[in-house]
Amino acid sequence: MLNLTLNGLEISVEKGTTLLEAAKFYGMEIPTLCSDEALSPYGACRLCLVEIGTGNHSRLVSSCTYPAREGLTVRTHTERVVQARKLLLELYLATCPSSKTIQDMASKLGVTKVRFKQKHEECILCGLCVRMCAEQMQGKAIGFVKRGIKRRITAPFAKKSEDCRLCGGCMYICPACQARCQGPQEKSPICNACLNLSAPCLDYFEEAMCYMDPCVACELGTGRKAKAQS
Amino acid sequence: MEERTKTDLENLKKQNGSSVVSLLQEVQEKYNYLPEELLREIAKERNIPLMDIYSVATFYKAFSLSPKGKHKVVTCSGTACHVRGSEKVTREISRTLGIESGHTTEDGLYSLENVSCLGACALAPLVVIDGEYHGSMTSAKILEILNGHTAGKKENGCCCHDQGKKENDCRQVSLPRA
Structure with a gap:
């Protein structure tokens, strides 16, 4: 077992555990787009950045690929980490605004503006589908081709691969496929609908139990119940 | 494919340890490009996923999938x-x-x-x-x-x-x- 400090908490994990797995095990949520428990870590999306070390020697590493070390100090939600994540999400929103997964994550992390040139890609090159196909389905029907800005995911010679069994695993795991709530071609690059939740309740009755309880509006303090109690 | 592929494959099979890159280099040198059918044959014969070969072939600028001039x-x-x-x-x-x-x-x-x-x-x-x-x-x-x-x-x-x-x-x- 390895002993390390996670957000000030003394923890011990088994050798070979990644920082992401350790944080997840101890209930600290780290956002990711390219990691999956059943697939090998890839470190493509960089959203799982955490700060390791202390003082001037601290640095950002991707927690999904960084194995736990003895005596390591890990902080998952420092100012630096959160800023880096928000910037990354802005870039993702500028690349692929039609993805619900990315929009949800942006709202959750409080990203409310996009300062980059807007594009409308359908892929963020996270490589989940490629790994799904190779590792879980033993297919190797799709993969990365070309490099740099021309890099993309396709089947050999851009034809339907003989190795493809139409299992649909690639689409199942894709974080960019699911269209955002208001449809894929909304004008604004950012949805943020979740941030502007209005309380669904009209009135609050002391005696009656709310059918929505527990409700996000009350949790956020905007619901009638929360207002009545305060 | 025709006979040329077969003899080529015989030769290619002899050098077992060679990686995909050196394999493709040989094909490229011989035909001035990488013929699709030949890549498919190689993948089958050498038991390398075609996707891996294609990835390498498109990654390096030294390889071409369309015929190059003499x-x-x-x-x-x-x-x-x-x-x-x-x-x-x-x-x-x-x-x-x-x-x-x-x-x-x-x-x-x-x-x-x-x-x-x-x-x-x-x-x-x-x-x-x-x-x-x-x-x-x-x-x-x-x-x-x-x-x-x-x-x-x-x-x-x-x-x-x-x-x-x-x-x-x-x-x-x-x-x-x-």
């Missing part, structure tokens, strides 16, 4: 070459051969390629024809060389003779100024 003309557009006027030289070659950079002439004799640096900046602007370095190029000089190149092929007989074709099969690139 003679390779490489122009350099690195910083040194650029400031000394490689653009004009490239344009001249382009005009003479009638092809854009990255393409091959219709008769399959010449292909033109533009690279970022050839590592011989002292010779800028640089043009490499079939591995032969021509330094300090100008539009006039390159035309002379290109003319000499095609004419030389005429003198020594057809450039395609080694492939067992008849002389008439090989059409020379027609140059506007002789």
Whole structure:
């Protein structure tokens, strides 16, 4: 077992555990787009950045690929980490605004503006589908081709691969496929609908139990119940 | 595929340890490009996923999936070459051969390629024809060389003779100024 400090908490994990797995095990949520428990870590999306070390020697590493070390100090939600994540999400929103997964994550992390040139890609090159196909389905029907800005995911010679069994695993795991709530071609690059939740309740009755309880509006303090109690 | 593939595969099977890159290099050298059918055969014979081969083939610029010309003309557009006027030289070659950079002439004799640096900046602007370095190029000089190149092929007989074709099969690139 390895002993390390996670957000000030003394923890011990088994050798070979990644920082992401350790944080997840101890209930600290780290956002990711390219990691999956059943697939090998890839470190493509960089959203799982955490700060390791202390003082001037601290640095950002991707927690999904960084194995736990003895005596390591890990902080998952420092100012630096959160800023880096928000910037990354802005870039993702500028690349692929039609993805619900990315929009949800942006709202959750409080990203409310996009300062980059807007594009409308359908892929963020996270490589989940490629790994799904190779590792879980033993297919190797799709993969990365070309490099740099021309890099993309396709089947050999851009034809339907003989190795493809139409299992649909690639689409199942894709974080960019699911269209955002208001449809894929909304004008604004950012949805943020979740941030502007209005309380669904009209009135609050002391005696009656709310059918929505527990409700996000009350949790956020905007619901009638929360207002009545305060 | 036809027989050529079979004999090639026999040869390829002999060198077992070789990686995908060296395999593809051999194919590229032999055919001047990577034929799709051959890649499929190799994948099957060597038990390498076709996707892996395709990934490597598209990753490196040294590999081409479409046939390349018999003679390779490489122009350099690195910083040194650029400031000394490689653009004009490239344009001249382009005009003479009638092809854009990255393409091959219709008769399959010449292909033109533009690279970022050839590592011989002292010779800028640089043009490499079939591995032969021509330094300090100008539009006039390159035309002379290109003319000499095609004419030389005429003198020594057809450039395609080694492939067992008849002389008439090989059409020379027609140059506007002789």
